[in-house]
Amino acid sequence: xxxxxxxxxxxxxxxxxxxxxxxxxxxxxxxxxxxxxxxxxxxxxxxxxxxxxxxxxxxxxxxxxxxxxxxxxxxxxxxxxxxxxxxxxxxxxxxxxxxxxxxxxxxxxxxxxxxxxxxxxxxxxxxxxxxxxxxxxxxxxxxxxxxxxxxxxxxxxxxxxxxxxxxxxxxxxxxxxxxxxxxxxxxxxxxxxxxxxxxxxxxxxxxxxxxxxxxxxxxxxxxxxxxxxxxxxxxxxxxxxxxxxxxxxxxxxxxxxxxxxxxxxxxxxxxxxxxxxxxxxxxxxxxxxxxxxxxxxxxxxxxxxxxxxxxxxxxx
Numbered sequence: 419x420x421x422x423x424x425x426x427x428x429x430x431x432x433x434x435x436x437x438x439x440x441x442x443x444x445x446x447x448x449x450x451x452x453x454x455x456x457x458x459x460x461x462x463x464x465x466x467x468x469x470x471x472x473x474x475x476x477x478x479x480x481x482x483x484x485x486x487x488x489x490x491x492x493x494x495x496x497x498x499x500x501x502x503x504x505x506x507x508x509x510x511x512x513x514x515x516x517x518x519x520x521x522x523x524x525x526x527x528x529x530x531x532x533x534x535x536x537x538x539x540x541x542x543x544x545x546x547x548x549x550x551x552x553x554x555x556x557x558x559x560x561x562x563x564x565x566x567x568x569x570x571x572x573x574x575x576x577x578x579x580x581x582x583x584x585x586x587x588x589x590x591x592x593x594x595x596x597x598x599x600x601x602x603x604x605x606x607x608x609x610x611x612x613x614x615x616x617x618x619x620x621x622x623x624x625x626x627x628x629x630x631x632x633x634x635x636x637x638x639x640x641x642x643x644x645x646x647x648x649x650x651x652x653x654x655x656x657x658x659x660x661x662x663x664x665x666x667x668x669x670x671x672x673x674x675x676x677x678x679x680x681x682x683x684x685x686x687x688x689x690x691x692x693x694x695x696x697x698x699x700x701x702x703x704x705x706x707x708x709x710x711x712x713x714x715x716x717x718x719x720x721x722x723x724x725x726x727x728x729x730x731x732x733x734x
Contacts, residue, residue: 477709485705492706499710509711511686512694515601519690520669520722523605527665528658531613535620536650550621554614561611565678568607569594572679594680597687604675604688611675612668616661623657624650659730663723670719691715 452459477499479492503509538549556564571578572593580590593603627650635645651658673692676682682689682697691711699708 473709473712476706477713479706481706481709483703486703495706499707500714502707503711503714508686508689509691509694512689512691515686515688516670516672516690516692518601519605519608519672520666522602523608523669524662524666526605527609527613527616527669528662530609531616531661532620532654532658534613534617535624536646538617539621539624550618553617556611557614561674562678564611565607565675569679572603595684597685600680600684600688604679607679608669608672608675612665616665619657619661620654623654627653655730659726662730663726666722666726667719670715670722 478494478496480495480499481489481492485492534553538553570576574580574590574592574595577590577593579593583590591599594600631649632645635649640648671692672690673696676688676690677693677696680688682693692715695708695711695715698704698711
């Protein structure tokens with residue numbers, strides 16, 4: 419009689435069996451999940467993580483054109499590439515131009531996108547989709563094609579902008595050939611190209627605000643500016659933070675617009691860090707130096723994002 423299983427023993431055996439079956443089921447699910455994730459994981463390791471690690475290693479070497487025949491005959495030079503950057507006048511010029519592009523372009527893009535979102539959100543309902551498509555269309559259009567079109571618009575002889583100014587008796591300008599006008603002209607083009615994306619995000623945030631808040635504020639006598647300052651802006655701060663950070667990251671990496679429209683000229687006034695990095699890496703084949711430049715830009719992007727989180731996050 420003592421060998422017969424007791425209720426406690428039977429319950430323990432049953433729980434153990436259930437636990438074993440559950441473990442096997444979880445193991446099978448994990449294996450199936452990794453099988454489905456394997457293609458993306460391999461692509462990430464080969465084409466993303468691999469080049470990232472390789473470029474980090476190259477940034478501490480003198481890898482260049484002479485190493486094409488034998489890539490392993492390179493010399494580790496420590497942080498000399500990084501020190502060289504801050505003694506390179508062209509890099510400092512490119513860094514200043516990029517900072518100027520960001521400081522002017524990002525606030526302009528955010529403000530105009532928010533104004534467009536406010537206008538579309540309060541417009542006629544059956545035209546909202548039309549305006550969304552119209553403002554978003556430049557975002558999905560090839561940036562190279564848009565840059566070529568805008569280069570024609572800015573043409574000093576037959577450009578549409580100067581032709582329009584001449585209709586009112588105003589003098590035209592060499593928008594891309596004048597060192598003082600080239601960067602502002604590219605900023606205007608870039609803001610026009612990017613503000614549709616930010617507008618859609620702001621529009622989604624505006625539609626998530628409870629309409630009863632505006633009705634209560636209107637009853638209390640708050641005007642349009644008061645409602646915007648006390649209701650819209652505080653509730654949009656998380657969206658504002660996201661748009662500002664994402665836009666800043668994109669503007670810090672600006673490449674196609676100045677590369678196609680001016681190729682960094684005139685007098686290096688539109689030379690950005692991305693263009694200089696491309697020139698060093700693929701025109702002069704100073705791969706080690708270009709890799710160091712890429713990581714300095716990466717650190718700058720991280721610091722810029724952290725500052726924006728510090729300024730906007732406490733109030734979200």
